[in-house]
Structure formats: structure tokens, C-alpha cells
Amino acid sequence: xxxxxxxxxxxxxxxxxxxxxxxxxxxxxxxxxxxxxxxxxxxxxxxxxxxxxxxxxxxxxxxxxxxxxxxxxxxxxxxxxxxxxxxxxxxxxxxxxxxxxxxxxxxxxxxxxxxxxxxxxxxxxxxxxxxxxxxxxxxxxxxxxxxxxxxxxxxxxxxxxxxxxxxxxxxxxxxxxxxxxxxxxxxxxxxxxxxxxxxxxxxxxxxxxxxxxxxxxxxxxxxxxxxxxxxxxxxxxxxxxxxxxxxxxxxxxxxxxxxxxxxxxxxxxxxxxxxxxxxxxxxxxxxxxxxxxxxxxxxxxxxxxxxxxxxxxxxxxxxxxxxxxxxxxxxxxxxxxxxxxxxxxxxxxxxxxxxxxxxxxxxxxxxxxxxxxxxxxxxxxxxxxxxxxxxxxxxxxxxxxxxxxxxx
Amino acid sequence: xxxxxxxxxxxxxxxxxxxxxxxxxxxxxxxxxxxxxxxxxxxxxxxxxxxxxxxxxxxxxxxxxxxxxxxxxxxxxxxxxxxxxxxxxxxxxxxxxxxxxxxxxxxxxxxxxxxxxxxxxxxxxxxxxxxxxxxxxxxxxxxxxxxxxxxxxxxxxxxxxxxxxxxxxxxxxxxxxxxxxxxxxxxxxxxxxxxxxxxxxxxxxxxxxxxxxxxxxxxxxxxxxxxxxxxxxxxxxxxxxxxxxxxxxxxxxxxxxxxxxxxxxxxxxxxxxxxxxxxxxxxxxxxxxxxxxxxxxxxxxxxxxxxxxxxxxxxxxxxxxxxxxxxxxxxxxxxxxxxxxxxxxxxxxxxxxxxxxxxxxxxxxxxxxxxxxxxxxxxxxxxxxxxxxxxxxxxxxxxxxxxxxxxx
Numbered sequence: 001x002x003x004x005x006x007x008x009x010x011x012x013x014x015x016x017x018x019x020x021x022x023x024x025x026x027x028x029x030x031x032x033x034x035x036x037x038x039x040x041x042x043x044x045x046x047x048x049x050x051x052x053x054x055x056x057x058x059x060x061x062x063x064x065x066x067x068x069x070x071x072x073x074x075x076x077x078x079x080x081x082x083x084x085x086x087x088x089x090x091x092x093x094x095x096x097x098x099x100x101x102x103x104x105x106x107x108x109x110x111x112x113x114x115x116x117x118x119x120x121x122x123x124x125x126x127x128x129x130x131x132x133x134x135x136x137x138x139x140x141x142x143x144x145x146x147x148x149x150x151x152x153x154x155x156x157x158x159x160x161x162x163x164x165x166x167x168x169x170x171x172x173x174x175x176x177x178x179x180x181x182x183x184x185x186x187x188x189x190x191x192x193x194x195x196x197x198x199x200x201x202x203x204x205x206x207x208x209x210x211x212x213x214x215x216x217x218x219x220x221x222x223x224x225x226x227x228x229x230x231x232x233x234x235x236x237x238x239x240x241x242x243x244x245x246x247x248x249x250x251x252x253x254x255x256x257x258x259x260x261x262x263x264x265x266x267x268x269x270x271x272x273x274x275x276x277x278x279x280x281x282x283x284x285x286x287x288x289x290x291x292x293x294x295x296x297x298x299x300x301x302x303x304x305x306x307x308x309x310x311x312x313x314x315x316x317x318x319x320x321x322x323x324x325x326x327x328x329x330x331x332x333x334x335x336x337x338x339x340x341x342x343x344x345x346x347x348x349x350x351x352x353x354x355x356x357x358x359x360x361x362x363x364x365x366x367x368x369x370x371x372x373x374x375x376x377x378x379x380x381x382x383x384x385x386x387x388x389x390x391x392x393x394x395x396x397x398x399x400x401x402x403x404x405x406x407x408x
Numbered sequence: 409x410x411x412x413x414x415x416x417x418x419x420x421x422x423x424x425x426x427x428x429x430x431x432x433x434x435x436x437x438x439x440x441x442x443x444x445x446x447x448x449x450x451x452x453x454x455x456x457x458x459x460x461x462x463x464x465x466x467x468x469x470x471x472x473x474x475x476x477x478x479x480x481x482x483x484x485x486x487x488x489x490x491x492x493x494x495x496x497x498x499x500x501x502x503x504x505x506x507x508x509x510x511x512x513x514x515x516x517x518x519x520x521x522x523x524x525x526x527x528x529x530x531x532x533x534x535x536x537x538x539x540x541x542x543x544x545x546x547x548x549x550x551x552x553x554x555x556x557x558x559x560x561x562x563x564x565x566x567x568x569x570x571x572x573x574x575x576x577x578x579x580x581x582x583x584x585x586x587x588x589x590x591x592x593x594x595x596x597x598x599x600x601x602x603x604x605x606x607x608x609x610x611x612x613x614x615x616x617x618x619x620x621x622x623x624x625x626x627x628x629x630x631x632x633x634x635x636x637x638x639x640x641x642x643x644x645x646x647x648x649x650x651x652x653x654x655x656x657x658x659x660x661x662x663x664x665x666x667x668x669x670x671x672x673x674x675x676x677x678x679x680x681x682x683x684x685x686x687x688x689x690x691x692x693x694x695x696x697x698x699x700x701x702x703x704x705x706x707x708x709x710x711x712x713x714x715x716x717x718x719x720x721x722x723x724x725x726x727x728x729x730x731x732x733x734x735x736x737x738x739x740x741x742x743x744x745x746x747x748x749x750x751x752x753x754x755x756x757x758x759x760x761x762x763x764x765x766x767x768x769x770x771x772x773x774x775x776x777x778x779x780x781x782x783x784x785x786x787x788x789x790x791x792x793x794x795x796x797x798x799x800x801x802x803x804x805x806x807x808x809x810x811x812x813x814x815x816x
Contacts, residue, residue, distance in 0.1 A: 015463040049483070055423040056487050057494040064493075064501050068486035071479035075457070078476035079464050085472075086465040093472050098551060119550075142527075143506060 001167040002124070003028060004036045006134065006157035009043035010174040011231035012076050018042075021172075021231065022083035029089060029129055036120060036130045036164065038157040039080050041072025059316065062107035066147045069108075070096070070136040073153065077133035084129050091129045094119060096145075099130075099160065101137035103146045106287055110137060110146035112155065112218075117163035124164075132160060151212030158215045162222040169224050171211060172231035177238030178203065178210055180403035181255040185394045188404035192253065193236075196243035199253050200226075202346040202380040216240070243348055251349035251356060252401040257390050258342045261291060261309040263372070264322060268303045268332025276306065279325055286321055288314040292342070292375045292384065303332070307373060309384065312338060340372065341390040344382035345397060357381045363400040369393055409575040410532070411436060412444045414542065414565035417451035418582040419639035420484050426450075429580075429639065430491035437497060437537055444528060444538045444572065446565040447488050449480025467724070470515035474544075474555045477516075478504070481541035481561065489539040499537045502527060504553075507538075507568065509545035511554045514695050518545060518554035520563065520626075525571035532572075540568060559620030566623045570630040577632050579619060580639035585646030586611065586618055588811035589663040593802045596812035601644075603661060604651035608634075610754040610788040611664050624648070651756055659757035659764060660809040665798050666750040669699060670723055671780070672730060673715040676740025684714065687733055694729055696722040700750070700783045700792065711740070715781060717792065720746060748780065749798040752790040753805060765789045771808040777801055 005025060012018050021037070029035045049068050053060040077093040084091035100116030120130045134153025137146050148155050154171060161169035175183075176191055178200065183189040195203075197220035204213040210228055219226050219240065229237025269275055276295065283290055291309045310318055315336070322334045343364075350356050360381050364371060369392065373384035385393055398404065413433060420426050429445070437443045457476050461468040485501040492499035508524030523545075528538045542561025545554050556563050562579060569577035584599055586608065591597040603611075605628035612621040618636055627634050627648065637645025677683055684703065691698055699717045718726055723744070730742045751772075758764050768789050772779060777800065781792035793801055806812070 015460065018464065052423065052483075052487060053490060056426065056490045060490045061493055064486040064489045067501050067503070068483055071482050074479050075460070075476055078472040079460060081472045082461060082464045082468045085469055093475050095475070095553070145503070 001032075002034045002036075002164060004038065004157050004161040004164070004166045004169045005172060006038040006153055006170065007040065007172045007231055008153065008174065009040045009045070011172050012039055012080065013043040015079070017231075018076070018079050019083050021080060022087055024231070025080075025129055026084060026087045026089050034124050036124070036132060036160055036166070037080060038132045038134045038153055038160065039073060039076040040134050040153040042076055045072040045075070063144060066107045066110075066136075067145045069147050070133070070145045073133035073135045077131045081131040084131065089129055090127050091131055092123050093131045093133070094123075095133045096136035096156070097138045097143075099132050100163075101156065101159065102140050103137035103148070105139045105142075105144070105146070107144075107146055109149035109287060110139075111214075112137060112148070112159050113140065115159050115163045117160060120160065121164060132156060149212070149214070151209075151215070154212040154215035155218060158218045158222075158224050158226070161224045162218065166224070168227060169219070170227045170229060170237075172229060173210060174230065174232065175210060175228075176230040176233055176235050177228050178240070178254070180253065181394055181398050182257070185391050186255075186398045186404075189398065190404055190406065192238050194239040194241060195253060196348055197240060198243060198379055199346050199348055200240045202344070202377070203254055203256050211240075250347050251353055252345045252347035252403065254346050255394050255397045255401070255403065256344045256346060257394050258344075259387055259390060260312050261340060261342055261384075262312045262315055263307055263309050263337040263340045263384060264318065265305055265307040265335045265337075266322065266325060266329075266331050267305050267335060269306055269329055270331070271302055271304045275329060278329070279306065280308075282321055282325055283308075283310070283318065286317055288318055292373050292382065294373045309340070309342070309373070339387045340384050341387040341393075342382050342384050343390065343393045343397065344380050345401065346380040348379050350380070351378050359400060360397060363396050364393055367392060367396055409440075410442045410444075410572060412446065412565050412569040412572070412574045412577045413580060414446040414561055414578065415448065415580045415639055416561065416582065417448045417453070419580050420447055420488065421451040423487070425639075426484070426487050427491050429488060430495055432639070433488075433537060434492055434495045434497045442532050444532070444540060444568055444574070445488060446540045446542045446561055446568065447481060447484040448542050448561040450484055453480040453483070471552060474515045474518075475553045477555050478541070478544040478553045481543045485539045485541035492537050492539065497537055498535050499539055500531050501539045501541070502531075503541050504544035504564070505546045505551075507540050509564065509567065510548050511545035511556070513547045513550075513552070513554070515552075515554055517557035517695060518547075519622075520545060520556070520567050521548065523567050523571045525568060528568065529572060540564060557620070557622070559617075559623070562620040562623035563626060566627045566630075566632050566634070569632045570626065574632070576635060577627065578635045578637060578645075580637060581618060582638065582640065583618060583636075584638040584641055584643050585636050586648070586662070588661065589802055589806050590665070593799050594806045594812075597806065598812055598814065600646050600661060602647040602649060604756055605648060606651060606787055607661050607754050607756055608648045610752065610785070611662055619648075658755050659761055660753045660755035660811065662754050663802050663805045663809070663811065664752045664754060665802050666752075667795055667798060668720050669717040669748060669750055669792075670720045671715055671717050671745040671748045671792060672726065673713055673743045673745075674730065674733060674737075674739050675713050675743060676711045677714055677737055678739070679710055679712045683737060686737070687714065688716075690729055690733055691716075691718070691726065694725055696726055700781050700790065702781045702783075717748070717750070717781070747795045748792050749795040749801075750790050750792050751798065751801045751805065752788050753809065754788040756787050758788070759786050767808060768805060771804050772801055775800060775804055
């Protein structure tokens with residue numbers, strides 16, 4: 001088999017752990033597999049680099065930021081290759097550029113345009129274990145270093161698995177798999193044996209930090225079989241695959257939450273066609289991803305309040321833009337609420353069952369938790385609530401949908 | 409003017425110093441100059457990376473080592489560019505690859521094959537200050553990252569100055585210039601106003617750590633005017649230029665020493681033609697640079713002892729080779745002496761004056777210092793002595809040639 005293994009920051013946090021990773025990788029190879037390893041920066045390394053940059057500038061240039069941040073994964077890739085060589089197996093460390101990852105020019109959250117993998121293929125054919133520095137690529141024209149956003153090493157792993165037509169992409173992390181919810185909040189949370197790409201996608205985008213959203217999208221698009229498992233415990237993990245008719249159609253697979261969003265409300269926007277288009281184009285042009293959007297008709301009927309959520313980290317970029325928007329549209333003002341959380345339930349079974357959303361709203365209402373925004377998709381319902389109720393909401397929802405029991 | 413400024417590890421040791429460097433760079437630019445900045449890794453960073461590698465492997469692969477070590481300069485280049493931008497000037501950080509430094513494939517001490525500098529030229533034309541990560545390049549065929557050896561950032565600076573036809577290459581360091589000898593040993597040591605490439609070359613290769621040898625060779629070959637000066641003190645520094653007839657023909661310019669060499673003696677080598685050739689080819693093939701060589705006829709007249717010096721750091725690589733050589737040649741054995749130092753006097757005036765070497769030998773003999781090896785060139789005399797006498801030898805030689813006085 002050709003297996004791509006990705007190890008996150010905690011799995012390569014220090015030299016001892018890197019040596020453990022090397023052992024696991026070499027064992028996989030000695031069991032007759034060809035192995036590509038994708039590594040993240042050693043835990044804490046990326047934050048240390050960000051702190052250095054912030055000591056220099058409150059708003060560092062993103063092109064230079066990418067050059068800076070990409071060094072973390074390069075260090076791990078070199079050390080991991082050395083550790084594998086020390087165990088007597090051929091290994092070669094390749095950077096994002098060397099493995100042929102070409103991205104667009106949106107620094108700090110670049111998208112992969114294409115990936116050749118030629119050098120990796122050649123090295124595999126020559127018997128090498130290939131160690132790839134995750135999280136990074138280069139731009140086509142200028143050859144500038146780009147990074148793929150937080151968790152971008154997952155995307156590197158999936159993209160390489162796809163380019164090399166790998167049989168399996170294993171994501172090694174500090175948890176044993178995908179759970180029905182965060183076990184830190186609900187101790188009875190249950191590890192899922194398998195989950196569909198669609199469900200994983202909703203869970204990932206909703207703040208279950210197991211897998212980066214874009215990596216799941218990529219895996220779904222190119223049908224790359226994923227396994228999420230622990231690098232510390234030898235347990236089977238959770239398989240993320242295409243939904244098939246044999247898959248148990250569970251009503252709700254999990255409860256997710258996200259405390260990293262902020263709610264922005266533009267107050268008293270004149271109610272004219274094209275206003276929302278203008279507003280969200282301005283935000284999108286700054287590469288800020290808007291999640292939920294709610295528009296209310298205000299009491300006078302002539303103007304409207306538009307609320308949306310964005311990542312908290314994008315607030316410094318968003319603030320001047322919203323001021324511009326308020327002035328440009330003749331709106332009344334902006335209100336920003338950072339003390340929110342998004343709580344969501346996810347499950348493919350919702351497609352064919354009604355009443356799931358109603359049950360969620362009732363469960364929250366029973367606890368006196370006010371719902372500030374709602375959004376739904378075919379397989380999930382999300383509510384924005386006051387962040388102080390996050391843990392309570394997760395617990396009561398996990399209980400209400402009986403997620404601790406193996407078969408619901 | 410187009411000025412290349414190179415800042416060493418102590419000059420960019422922390423964020424405060426990087427900000428100081430940015431100020432100096434921006435001032436240079438605002439005085440009407442175009443500026444390229446070459447930066448080293450922050451002091452201690454490279455050693456930290458080496459230590460990580462050694463925790464993984466006692467003999468880490470040099471290709472992976474280069475990938476690892478090159479990250480230090482990349483970090484500084486990104487941070488320095490950010491610091492310049494923070495002062496309101498356009499700046500762009502470029503890696504060795506982006507500035508077009510193509511090297512051979514001898515990892516950890518690669519030689520520059522060519523340098524395009526196209527991207528740097530374009531950025532300068534667009535009004536940018538260009539910040540280059542020193543010490544690194546890439547190979548032509550594989551695009552593997554290479555490093556240029558300790559002090560390689562000096563070479564990066566000189567090579568870029570040559571490629572861009574710069575008017576001046578300033579090497580900023582933690583000393584105020586080139587001294588008649590190490591002021592830590594001889595407090596009366598005097599800063600030289602100017603020195604010829606040839607003298608600088610001898611001083612650099614003899615262990616005066618101000619400038620990397622190969623950078624001086626490169627500057628001499630392409631006639632790049634160098635200035636060595638302090639990044640902490642605003643003082644003129646030492647100009648390193650072509651020797652011209654107006655230059656004062658000083659007899660001795662400086663006294664240098666080097667404690668980083670080891671003496672290797674191959675004992676009882678059969679005295680046949682071609683033996684020395686075979687021996688030193690074997691050593692050279694391992695990319696070990698031999699400095700001094702002495703051959704003695706042994707007492708029986710049929711065999712000979714060959715002694716040579718190599719960098720101490722190359723001893724682990726050299727030991728197995730010398731064993732091979734002894735077996736291959738039928739020699740009697742190897743003796744290795746790590747407790748040696750090389751003390752040298754340098755000066756262009758020696759070319760036309762006799763008696764300088766004799767005076768050196770007599771001065772050492774007067775102190776009871778035994779000379780183990782001697783080598784001379786047109787402008788220098790070197791003696792290998794017991795390392796414990798290094799400081800004494802430097803002091804008495806500095807005094808004997810009256811180097812503390814401005815005009816001899």
C-alpha cells in the first residue's frame with residue numbers, strides 16, 4: 001500500500017516524540033508499505049514565530065509572515081528525516097516547493113492550485129521514505145513561499161495522497177479519533193468508528209479541531225480515504241469516507257462548538273437592493289471568511305440590521321472595513337460582539353427526518369439559553385449563543401440526542 | 409550608490425537589535441542609496457538547530473542538515489523586512505533561492521556556482537529595500553537547499569554585491585574593524601584604516617574571525633570594495649581594497665591565531681612517488697580542507713612522516729579515512745594532536761623585505777616556545793605551536809613588530 005501519514009504539532013513536540021514518529025513510520029515501511037510522512041511544526045513553534053513577528057509589527061506583512069512561519073515545518077521535516085535515517089531506513093526531507101505544491105498568492109491562507117509530486121514519486125521508487133514539510137507551498141510566478149492557513153498540514157497530506165493516488169491518508173493527532181463531542185466537556189462522549197466526509201466537514205468547520213476543513217473538502221472531492229487516529233495510543237481511530245447506503249443513517253452524529261467567531265452587526269442599513277452584495281464583497285476581497293449571515297427588517301421598515309460572524313482573528317482587518325462600509329452605505333453604526341459561541345448538531349440522518357432543529361431549540365430554551373442567530377444546512381443546525389453557556393449547551397444537546405449510547 | 413549591508417548574528421540577536429538594524433538600513437536608503445541587506449541567523453539560533461540535530465543523530469545527513477540550518481536566516485530575513493516596513497519603507501525578504509544563488513551539491517559547505525540577482529534588481533528598481541537570507545543557496549538540478557559554511561552570509565553579501573555591481577559592501581559585525589591582532593589578547597591592538605584583500609585573506613584564513621575567507625577571495629576576484637564595521641558603534645571601520653602603490657607598504661599588518669586546527673601525522677609512509685597525491689586526494693574527496701603540510705624523511709631513509717593540519721570539526725570524518733590510508737599505503741600508524749595553535753604574521757611589505765621570518769622564529773624561541781610546523785607565503789609566515797602558548801606568542805609578536813604604533 002502507499003500510505004500518507006500526517007503528524008501534528010503535539011506528535012512532534014520534541015525530539016523524543018519525533019523519534020517515536022520515526023519508529024512508527026519505519027515500522028509501516030517495513031510492513032511492506034511505501035510511506036510519505038507530512039509533519040507540522042513542533043508544538044508551540046508557530047506561536048513563538050508569530051510572537052516574534054508581533055514584537056516587530058502590530059500588523060506584519062503577510063508575504064513575510066509566510067516566509068517566517070514556513071520555517072517551523074521545515075525544521076521538523078529535516079529532523080524527522082534524520083531520525084528515520086538513524087533507524088537505518090533511507091529518508092529524504094522535501095519542502096512544499098520540492099514536492100511541487102503550487103498555490104495562489106493569498107498569503108497566510110493560500111489555496112493549492114496544483115501539486116506535481118514528481119520528486120516524491122521518484123524518491124518513493126528509489127526506496128526512500130519521503131518526509132514533507134506541511135503547511136506550505138510556493139506561488140507560480142514569483143516563487144514566493146505561501147502557507148495554507150492553520151491546520152494546513154492536513155491539507156498538504158490529503159493533497160499529496162490525492163496526487164500520488166495513495167491508498168490511505170492517516171492523520172495522527174493527540175486524540176484517538178472523532179468523538180460525538182469534545183470529551184473535555186462531556187466525559188461520556190463516544191469515539192465514532194466511521195463518519196462521512198459531509199459530516200466531518202460540518203464538524204471541522206464548526207470548530208471540532210480534529211481536521212482542517214479544507215483538507216476534508218479536498219478529501220471528499222478526490223475521494224481520499226482518511227483515518228484520524230492517535231500517535232500516542234495504538235487504537236483504530238475514526239475512518240472518514242464517502243457516505244454509502246450501508247452506513248447507518250444516524251440522526252445526529254455529533255455536537256460541535258466554536259468560540260473563535262465574533263458577531264458583527266451593521267446597524268440601520270438603508271434597505272436597497274445590492275447593499276448586501278456590496279457589503280460582503282468588500283469583506284471577501286479582504287480574504288475574510290464570513291460564516292453565518294442574518295438580516296432583520298428594523299422597526300421603521302426602511303432600514304435593516306445585517307449581522308454576520310467572522311473569525312475573531314480577522315477582527316483587526318475587519319474593523320476599518322466595517323467603518324468604511326457604514327460611511328459608504330449611510331448606515332447608522334457597527335456593533336461587534338466577541339462573547340459569542342456557535343453550537344451545532346450534525347448528522348446525515350437529518351436529511352430524512354424532521355423535528356431535529358425544533359428539538360435543539362427546545363433543549364436550549366429549557367436551560368434558559370437565548371439563541372442569537374440560527375443557520376441550517378441539510379445535515380446540521382447551528383445556533384449562536386452567549387459564549388458563557390457553551391459547555392452547558394454542548395452537554396444538554398449531547399444528552400438530548402442520546403449520543404453516548406453506541407446505537408441510538 | 410548601491411550598497412550591500414551584511415549584519416551578523418550578534419547584530420540581529422534579538423528583536424530590539426533587529427529594529428536598530430532596520431533604522432540604520434532605512435537611514436542609508438533615505439540618504440539616497442539603494443540598499444540590499446543580507447542577514448545571518450539570530451545569535452545562538454544556528455547552534456540551537458545543530459543541537460536539535462545532534463539529539464536525533466550523532467552524524468546527521470548533510471542534505472537534511474542544510475534544510476534545517478537554512479531556516480535560521482530565513483527567520484531573520486522575514487523579521488528584518490517587517491521591521492523596515494514598520495518604519496514606513498517598502499521592503500521585501502528574499503531567500504537564497506529567490507535571489508538566484510545556485511551552488512554545487514557539497515552540502516554544509518557549498519560553493520556558489522552562479523548568482524542571477526534578477527528578482528533583487530527588479531525589487532530595487534521598484535523602490536524596495538531587499539532583505540536577503542544569508543548563508544544559503546539551492547542546487548541546480550534537484551533544487552535542494554544548500555548552505556555555504558560557517559560565516560557564509562559574508563559570502564552571500566559579497567556575491568550579491570558583485571552580481572548587482574554594488575558600489576560598496578559593508579560587513580556589520582560586533583567589532584569595529586580589522587585589528588592588528590585580537591584585542592582580547594593584546595589590549596593595545598590597533599584598528600587598521602585599510603588593508604589589502606591579500607592581507608585580509610591571510611588574516612581571515614588564519615582565524616581572525618572578522619570575515620569568512622571565501623568571501624574575501626570572492627571580493628578580491630571581482631574587486632568588490634568591502635568595509636568591516638560595527639553595528640553598535642558609529643565609527644568608520646576598516647576598508648578592504650585592492651593593494652595599490654600608494655598604500656603604505658607595512659612590513660607586518662597583523663598577528664593572527666587559530667586554535668581550531670588539529671595536526672594529523674601519518675607515520676612511516678613508504679617513500680614512493682605518488683603517495684602524497686593519493687593521500688591528499690582521499691582527504692580532499694571528503695571535502696576536508698587541508699591547511700599546512702610538512703613531510704620529513706625518517707631516520708631509516710626509506711619511509712617518511714607526513715604531517716598536515718585540518719579543521720578540528722573535520723576530525724570525525726578524517727579518522728576513518730586516515731585508518732584507510734594507513735592500511736592502503738602500508739604505513740606504520742597515525743598520530744593526531746588536537747592541542748595545537750597556528751600563529752601567523754601577515755603583511756604585504758614582506759614581499760620586499762627579508763628577515764621577517766627569522767625575527768618571528770627568534771621572538772618565539774626567546775620565550776621557549778617550540779615550533780612544530782612552519783609554512784610561508786609571499787605575505788605571511790605561520791608557525792604551529794603548542795596551544796597553551798597561543799596568547800603569549802601573539803603578545804610577544806605584536807610587541808616585536810611594534811604593531812601598537814600607528815606608523816611603524
